[in-house]
Amino acid sequence: MTRQPRRTRVVVVGAGMVGIRFAEEVARADREGRFEVLVLGEEAYEPYNRILLTELVAGRADLASLALARPDGVTVRLAARVQEIDREARTVQVDGEAIPYDHLVLATGAQARVLRVPGLDGDPGDPLPGGVFVLRSVDDARGITAAALNAKRAVVVGGGPLGVEAACGMRLRGVAVDVISFAGHLLDRDLDPEPGRLLAAAVGDLGVTFHGNAALAGVTHSDGHVDGVGLDDGRTLAADLVVLAAGAVPETALAAAAGLEVAHGIVVGDDLATTVDPAVFAIGDCAQTPSGVSGLVAPGWEQARALAQRLVHGEIGEPVPVVLAGAAMRLKAAGVSLVSMGRKASNADGARVLTMSDPYARRYVEVVLDGDELVGMTCLGAAELSSTLSVQFGRPGVVPLDPLQLLAPSAGQADAAAGSPTTMPGSTTVCRCNGVTKRDLVKAWEGGACSVDALATTTRATTGCGGCTSLVRGICDWLQTSDPDDGVSTRSARSTSGDGVSQVEVLDREPVVKGA
Amino acid sequence: MTDTHCPYCALQCAMRLAPGADGDLAASPREFPTNRGGMCQKGWTSADLLRTADRITAPLRRDPDGRFVEVSWDDALDEIAARVSKLQDAHGRDTVAVFGGGGLTNEKAYLLGKFARTVLRTRFIDYNGRFCMSSAAAAGNRAFGIDRGMPFPLTDLGGADAVLLLGSNLADTMPPAVQHLGGVRERGGLVVVDPRRSATARLCDDGAGEHLPLVPGTDLTLLLGLTHIVLAEGLADADFLVERTNGLDDVRRSVAAWWPERVASVTGIDEGRLRRIARQLAAASPSRGGAGAYVLTGRGAEQHVDGTDTVTAAINLALCLGLPGRVGSGYGCITGQGNGQGGREHGQKSDQLPGYRMIDDPSAREHVAAVWGVEPDSLPGKGVPAVDLLMRLGTDDGPRALFVHGSNLVVSAPDARTVTERLASLDLLVVCDFVPSETALLADFILPTTQWAEEEGTMTSLEGRVIRRRAAVTPPAGVRSELDILAGLGARLGAAVALPTDPREVFDELRRASAGGRADYAGISYARLDAGEALYWPCPTEEHAGTPRLFAEGFAHGDGRARMVAVSPRGRDDDLTRESPIFLVTGRVLQHYQSGAQTRRVRRLNDAAPAAYVELHPQLAARLGIEGVEEVRVTSSRGSMVAQARISADIRPDTVFAPFHFAGLARINSVTNAATDPISGMPEFKVCAVAVEAVGPTGPSVHPELEEVAR
Known part of the structure; x- marks a missing residue:
């Protein structure tokens, strides 16, 4: 037997959603067990779903339900902070231990941006003043939740998805919330102004007040605890709880110290390798690909999959381009439904745009079509439609010829109602189990079957699932009313034929149809 | 007047067979917990099956020129046995394979498994329940330690x-x-x-x-x-x-x-x-x-x-x-098929012996071998699941002969064109059926069997209750029960085991073979069933009342706990492309059962649902220029089918539906995907990617490559 070759060591720095996913993808792709994967996580918590932190704030999820699966065959070390990368020796330093790697994958994510304004002008790394939080970790979410117990007014700095979700979450805990943003409307990166304004109205209905074109000028405190924020227009807002949700900064310190190229994020090529060192890669929020820095989990997962495929299958297969455009934004905020994907009206680039705006109901639906393909959608206040549209996104060949139907899929479609016994057409099937039409029943009646029992015996209607019993009774009543004399005379002229026992049993039981 | 149950699905509606007004035998529903006195069109018209015009009443052998000729039972069985022996001598025991069905009675399913393992001694046996129940069975076993639908x-x-x-x-x-x-x-x-x-x-x-x-x-x-x-x-x-x-x-x-x-x-x-x-x-x-x-x-x-x-x-x-x-x-x-439950418990599955015993478990082999009176080592090992088996047929190292019982593979198998080619490439195909099904028409021998109201036996319904099927009429002269056929073949192949032909005797043996197994029938007898007892397995002794509800005390794993297993989606095997942008799903219509081999022969059902159709949403129809009066062609990378368009807002705009009961050009399984679940071996019938197009009203609606394979 040949000697087992040494396994390729892959060290992942960062046990967040992208780092863990990458490890999982390697473990899944590596059928022969050629790879040894070690994930180093800085936090002491089990790897968790960071996306759901706002659900913790809202009280719609508990902490245990956030823990992510630990991929089989992968080692995860928690509370393991990497101090240094030695690219020469191909090791990383953790608490004095040098851990060797063949491939190093940086999935260090991002830090919340702390605006350095008066009242928040401590050094990076200093604790924030009491009552001021970012929302990036479980500890942050726990802090906000605890603070919300006693808080009366909260200010959220930042009008992006995180800010809106946090605001709605705290609102669920009974705190009055103001959201401030330097942008003119909420979610300005994802939405055009009109849907943005409607979103503000929708969250306003929930009790969240939006202040646009308002930059944070300072934070005031008393006794070490925040008591208000100042805006650049001179206004002040009282607040005993402040959440900073003004964007994130890629976590690049480790990479920069190791001499890797860092711009906004850690610079990588389409192959996700750093420009300086082909053995070091970066994925997720910390990575700056040729298409930019993502900040969303879906592109990060896509990068994780692509890189795992590249590492495990080597040169096999085409390099997977990292696409950031069209990433979906789905707001998770109780009481507000919002999804946006792909292009919007303002960057439709010649594609066909249809919009439906319904300010009264805080609804806005916009679809962008390129030929027979849905390439963009914005859907506010129409949850059912948003899920219907999002599964059609990027799928050519199935959008309706008239895209108006995308905005109102069921409008104008008459539902095939059962109708009343009087008005339903003769060809209507009354008993599906036995294929009996209204015409069959009328014919049987005319032949002398002038009761529900007799109709059942003659036509077998009602003898399957019994679901049509009330309808047959209705038809029977209608026939009785419309032609009573004839009914009576023919009924007496004819006796029930065949074995009627079972039919009687069927008809004695309660009808199944609701409202019977 | 005979009290029995419907020949079709797993609900097994209770029915009474008695002469109707016209003197012919007719079915009417009986009060019973599952059907509560109700019955559908299939049940009401089931007695028509007994009078189907093209009933086969003598063994048929295919002539060299391709025509079927009647032969005597002795000649048919002699020749089949001789050809089996010759093939096995030349290519080993596994060169003969067996394909069973979830519509067979417990007795037939049991004896078929015994015949395969002790007479043919092939490891290649599986059945069409692989297409229906195998994923739920695998998951049930994994979670609960037992599989009862x-x-x-x-x-x-x-x-x-x-x-x-x-x-x-x-x-x-x-x-x-x-x-x-x-x-x-x-x-x-x-x-x-x-x-x-x-x-x-x-x-x-x-x-x-x-x-x-x-x-x-x-x-x-x-x-x-x-x-x-x-x-x-x-x-x-x-x-x-x-x-x-x-x-x-x-x-x-x-x-x-x-x-x-x-x-x-x-x-x-x-x-x-x-x-x-x-x-x-x-x-x-x-x-x-x-x-x-x-x-x-x-x-x-x-x-x-x-x-x-x-x-x-x-x-x-x-x-x-x-x-x-x-x-x-x-x-x-x-459960779908009439005996989908019992059919998977008594030895038709490639990896199982009677009583839901696993064939690779030494103690299970020992127990069953003792009941059969053979050496445990003489029993073959694990075979392969249905799709794998079918795709091997006629290949260089695959089986060269196949016995088919209670299944119409040509219509019901996924990627049916390929399966049909595999069947056609066999040296010997023997089909036991009572009508010339599409599969039977490919056979070298068709052995005509008795059908539901002509035989005694038991079925296990969707709720794990064992019920009695009873004979109401004498079968036509010239047909034989599958138990007789297996015994006849066994005798000619030098069987060292008993192959009883009386259903009650077979059932009593099944009880012994299943005793102590997961699906334990030991305490269930014809006498108790005939006395009206409602017996659900497991029922280990004659004193035991059966088990209507499982898991009250504990789950069937050693520690009594259910096992939760983390799972994640694998994704569709055949995903959408620009060329095939539409999902296909398949299913049943009320009037037909399975491949339609039976129900398409009942005039009243066929009149109500005479043909396949392709259901599509008005939006999709508009995009494709389909008005609803024309035929449409549904095409995947495996094949096409053609049927009437039926426009309905009851389906998603990105999906089409077609029923799977129809043959020839309307066979939707020409289109479906044979990719299987790695755990259960179940094929992915329920989603694949297709293109849909209108078939011109004047042009030919037929692709030459769609012609059925005929030898």
């Missing part, structure tokens, strides 16, 4: 506050069963998950519940999302999970990545509805004071490359809610 009587559904039904159209497939949903519909708790607004989905109308028209093939994702919500919102039955399950932590972590908004973007079902359904199920669960809740799956959820995992996810959800093992709540799989 419904581990509770069907009538229990009546008291529930909520029923989540995934991928089952029981209003068409087994209409009388709808009665058991009456209670939950009155309470507004029926949730039907189906890409189509099927007859069953329509049961949710008018406040009776909710229909979730999800993207085909995303049932697993939906279930992960519901489980996520139950755990995240603290709706789970924490005490139950601690006391009666293992593996919660893995499952909790695995669903952490499936938050409602993400699930909405995959399934097309919005997060508000997902939360509402999860809360409704939780409110109905016993731990939260509800009257009970059920999670039920059918083929729509199971026939996928991740079908086993889909059922596992359904079970995980049920376990989180504390449903299984509680009276009035639970998880169940709705």
Whole structure:
């Protein structure tokens, strides 16, 4: 037997959603067990779903339900902070231990941006003043939740998805919330102004007040605890709880110290390798690909999959381009439904745009079509439609010829109602189990079957699932009313034929149809 | 006058056979818990099957020029046995394979397995239940340590506050069963998950519940999302999970990545509805004071490359809610074929011996070998699941001969064109059937068999209850029971074991063989059944009352706990492309059963549903320029089918539906995908990518390559 070759060591720095996913993808792709994967996580918590932190704030999820699966065959070390990368020796330093790697994958994510304004002008790394939080970790979410117990007014700095979700979450805990943003409307990166304004109205209905074109000028405190924020227009807002949700900064310190190229994020090529060192890669929020820095989990997962495929299958297969455009934004905020994907009206680039705006109901639906393909959608206040549209996104060949139907899929479609016994057409099937039409029943009646029992015996209607019993009774009543004399005379002229026992049993039981 | 049960589906409606007004034998329903005195068109017209015009009443042998000629039974059996011996001498025992069916009685299924293992001594036996029940079976065994489709009587559904039904159209497939949903519909708790607004989905109308028209093939994702919500919102039955399950932590972590908004973007079902359904199920669960809740799956959820995992996810959800093992709540799989349950318990599966014993378990081999009077070592090992078996037929190292019993593979197998080619490449194909089915027409020998009302036996219904099938008429001269055929072949092949021909004797042997196994029939006898006892397996002794409800005391694993297994979607095997942008799903119509070999021969059923059709949404029809009066062609990378278009808003605009009962050009299984679930071997019938086009009204509607293979 040949000697087992040494396994390729892959060290992942960062046990967040992208780092863990990458490890999982390697473990899944590596059928022969050629790879040894070690994930180093800085936090002491089990790897968790960071996306759901706002659900913790809202009280719609508990902490245990956030823990992510630990991929089989992968080692995860928690509370393991990497101090240094030695690219020469191909090791990383953790608490004095040098851990060797063949491939190093940086999935260090991002830090919340702390605006350095008066009242928040401590050094990076200093604790924030009491009552001021970012929302990036479980500890942050726990802090906000605890603070919300006693808080009366909260200010959220930042009008992006995180800010809106946090605001709605705290609102669920009974705190009055103001959201401030330097942008003119909420979610300005994802939405055009009109849907943005409607979103503000929708969250306003929930009790969240939006202040646009308002930059944070300072934070005031008393006794070490925040008591208000100042805006650049001179206004002040009282607040005993402040959440900073003004964007994130890629976590690049480790990479920069190791001499890797860092711009906004850690610079990588389409192959996700750093420009300086082909053995070091970066994925997720910390990575700056040729298409930019993502900040969303879906592109990060896509990068994780692509890189795992590249590492495990080597040169096999085409390099997977990292696409950031069209990433979906789905707001998770109780009481507000919002999804946006792909292009919007303002960057439709010649594609066909249809919009439906319904300010009264805080609804806005916009679809962008390129030929027979849905390439963009914005859907506010129409949850059912948003899920219907999002599964059609990027799928050519199935959008309706008239895209108006995308905005109102069921409008104008008459539902095939059962109708009343009087008005339903003769060809209507009354008993599906036995294929009996209204015409069959009328014919049987005319032949002398002038009761529900007799109709059942003659036509077998009602003898399957019994679901049509009330309808047959209705038809029977209608026939009785419309032609009573004839009914009576023919009924007496004819006796029930065949074995009627079972039919009687069927008809004695309660009808199944609701409202019977 | 004879009391028996319907020949078709697993509901096994009780019926009485007696001469009707015209003097011919006619069927009428009897009161019975599963059908509650109801019966559908199939049942009402079932006696017509006994008088089908093209009944085969003598063995047929194919002439060198391709025509069938009648031969005597002795000649047929002599020649088949001689050819089998010759093939086995030349190529080994595994050169002969056996394909059984989920419609066979327990006695036939048992004897067929015994014949394969002791006379042919081939490892290659499997059956069409692989196409129906295998994913639910694998998941049930994994989670509960036992596989009984419904581990509770069907009538229990009546008291529930909520029923989540995934991928089952029981209003068409087994209409009388709808009665058991009456209670939950009155309470507004029926949730039907189906890409189509099927007859069953329509049961949710008018406040009776909710229909979730999800993207085909995303049932697993939906279930992960519901489980996520139950755990995240603290709706789970924490005490139950601690006391009666293992593996919660893995499952909790695995669903952490499936938050409602993400699930909405995959399934097309919005997060508000997902939360509402999860809360409704939780409110109905016993731990939260509800009257009970059920999670039920059918083929729509199971026939996928991740079908086993889909059922596992359904079970995980049920376990989180504390449903299984509680009276009035639970998880169940709705069996399809008449004896889909019993057929998988007594030795037709490639890896199993009678009593649901595993063939690679030495003690199981020893027990069964002792009952059969053979050496354990003489029993072959594990074979391969159906699709794998079929694809090997006639290949260089695959089987060269096949016996088919109770299955019409040419119509019912996935990627049926390839399967048909494989069948045609065999040296010897023997088909036992009572009509010239599409598969029989490919055979070298057709051996005519008795049918349902001409024979005695037992069936095991969808709820695990063993019921009696009784003979009402004398079979036509010239046909034989499969038990006789196997005995006749056995005698000619030098069988060292007994192959009894009396069903009662076979059943008594089955009881001994199953004794101590997972599906223990030891205490069930014809006498007890004939006395009217309602006997559900396991029933280990004649004194035992049977087991209507499993898991009350514990689950069937050694530690008595249910196992929760973390699962994640594998994704469709055959995904959409620009060329094939539409999903295909398949299913049944009310009037037909399985391949239609029987029901297409009943005039009244055929008049009501004479042909296949392709159901498509008005929006899709408009995009494709289809007006609804023309035929359409549905094409995948495997093949095409042609049928009438039927435009209906009851289907998703990105999906077409076709029924699978029809042959020839209308055979939808020419299009379906033979990719299988790695655990269960079940093929992915329920989603593939297709192109749909109108077939011109004047041009030929036929592709030459669609002609049936004929030798």
